[in-house]
Amino acid sequence: MRSKVIILALFLMATSCTRQPADADAASAAHDTLTAADQVALADALTPVSDASSDALAGDVSSTDSSGPSVYELMGKKPGIKMFLDVFFKEMAWSPVLNFYLPTADSAQMAQLKIHMTDVLAIIWGCSECGYAGNLDMAAVHKGVLIADGEWNAFTGLCFEVMNEELLLPNETIIAAVKALEVYKGQVVDTTSLYARFGGRTKVRKVVGQLFTKYIQADPQLKARFAGAPQPALADLVTDYIAGPVLGQKYVQYKGKAPATAHAGMKITDAEMAIFLDLLGKAMDDYTVNPQAKGELLALLAKQGQALVGL
Numbered sequence: 393m394r395s396k397v398i399i400l401a402l403f404l405m406a407t408s409c410t411r412q413p414a415d416a417d418a419a420s421a422a423h424d425t426l427t428a429a430d431q432v433a434l435a436d437a438l439t440p441v442s443d444a445s446s447d448a449l450a451g452d453v454s455s456t457d458s459s460g461p462s463v464y465e466l467m468g469k470k471p472g473i474k475m476f477l478d479v480f481f482k483e484m485a486w487s488p489v490l491n492f493y494l495p496t497a498d499s500a501q502m503a504q505l506k507i508h509m510t511d512v513l514a515i516i517w518g519c520s521e522c523g524y525a526g527n528l529d530m531a532a533v534h535k536g537v538l539i540a541d542g543e544w545n546a547f548t549g550l551c552f553e554v555m556n557e558e559l560l561l562p563n564e565t566i567i568a569a570v571k572a573l574e575v576y577k578g579q580v581v582d583t584t585s586l587y588a589r590f591g592g593r594t595k596v597r598k599v600v601g602q603l604f605t606k607y608i609q610a611d612p613q614l615k616a617r618f619a620g621a622p623q624p625a626l627a628d629l630v631t632d633y634i635a636g637p638v639l640g641q642k643y644v645q646y647k648g649k650a651p652a653t654a655h656a657g658m659k660i661t662d663a664e665m666a667i668f669l670d671l672l673g674k675a676m677d678d679y680t681v682n683p684q685a686k687g688e689l690l691a692l693l694a695k696q697g698q699a700l701v702g703l
C-alpha cells in the first residue's frame with residue numbers, strides 16, 4: 393500500500409503541470425510527459441490485470457478483487473463516470489499534449505464522445521450488464537489516430553490527477569481504475585507511424601523550441617534571418633506544420649501560410665538550409681529522439697526545404 397501511495401505521488405508530480413494554455417512554450421509542455429524513470433516505476437505499479445482481447449472488452453472486466461466491488465461500482469456507476477468525464481475533458485482542453493485531439497467543446501461530436509466513453513469505461517471498469525452501441529475493438533477505433541507513447545502517459549496521468557485532486561477518490565479506487573485502463577495501452581498507442589515514433593507533437597514542440605531559442609540565436613547567419621520573427625508563435629506554427637502536414641497527424645490543425653508563400657522573397661541559400669537542418673538535428677539530439685525517426689524526419693524536411701531555396 394505504502395509503495396502505491398508513493399507511486400501515486402510520483403504520478404501526480406509528473407502530471408502537475410497539465411493546466412497550461414494551448415500555446416504554452418516547450419519548457420512547460422515538457423512537464424506533461426513522464427520521464428523514463430517515472431515510466432518504469434509506473435509500469436511496475438500498473439502491471440495489467442490481464443491481456444486485453446482486441447475483439448471485445450467484455451472479457452476484460454476488472455474489479456479490485458473478484459469478491460469485492462468492481463471499479464465500476466467504486467467509481468459511482470454511470471453517474472460517477474459521467475462526472476469524471478465532464479471534469480476530465482475540461483482539463484484535457486488545457487493540456488497542450490492532448491487538447492488537439494478533442495472536438496470543439498460544445499459540438500455534437502463532443503456530446504457523442506462523452507456518451508461513448510461513458511459506456512466503454514463502464515465496461516472496462518467491470519459493469520457486466522452494460523452495453524455499447526459502438527465498436528468495442530479499441531485497436532480498430534484508434535487505428536490511424538497515431539497516439540504517441542507520451543500522449544498515452546499524459547492521458548492516464550490526467551485520469552489520475554482528476555480522480556485524486558478533483559473527485560477526491562480513495563487511492564485504491566484510483567489505482568484500480570488506471571490499472572484497468574493500462575490494459576488497453578497496447579491497443580491504443582501507435583508504434584509504427586513516424587509521428588508516434590518521433591514522440592508526438594510535444595516532442596516536436598520541444599525540438600523546435602530548442603532550435604529557435606538555443607541554436608538559431610547562437611548562429612550569426614540564421615539569427616539575422618529570424619530577427620523580428622514572432623516568438624514563440626513561430627515555434628508553434630513550425631511545430632504544427634511538422635506534426636500535421638509533414639508527419640501526418642490529422643488532428644493537429646496547421647493554421648499558418650503555405651511554406652512557399654511564407655518564404656517567398658527570402659532568397660534562402662542552399663548553405664542556409666543546410667545549417668537550419670543541421671541545427672534541427674542538434675536540437676533533436678538534445679531531446680533523445682529515436683535515431684531512425686530523426687533520420688526519417690530530417691530526410692523529409694530536406695526534401696521540402698529544397699523547394700524553399702531561392703524563392
Ligand code: HEM
Pocket residue numbers: 490493504505508509512513516526530533534537539543544547573574576577580643
Ligand atoms: C483506455 C483508454 C481509451 C479508451 C477507453 C478510449 C475510448 C474511445 C472510444 C470509445 C472512442 C470512440 C468514440 C466515438 O465513436 O464517439 C474513441 C475515439 C477516439 N479516441 Fe480514444 N480512448 C482511449 C484512449 C485515447 C487516448 C490516449 C487518446 C489520445 C491521446 C484517444 C483519442 C481518441 C480519438 C482522437 C478518437 C476519435 C477517433 C476517430 O476520429 O474516429 N483515445 N476512444
Ligand code: HEM
Pocket residue numbers: 614617618621622626629630633647648649650651654655660664665668693694696697700
Ligand atoms: C525545411 C525547412 C523549413 C521549414 C519546414 C520551414 C517552415 C516554416 C513555417 C511553417 C513557417 C511559418 C509560416 C507562417 O508564418 O505562417 C516559417 C516561417 C519562417 N521561416 Fe521557415 N522553414 C524552413 C526553413 C527556413 C530557413 C532555412 C529560413 C531562413 C534561413 C527560414 C526562415 C523563416 C522565417 C524568417 C519565417 C517567418 C516569416 C514571417 O515572419 O512571416 N525558414 N517557416
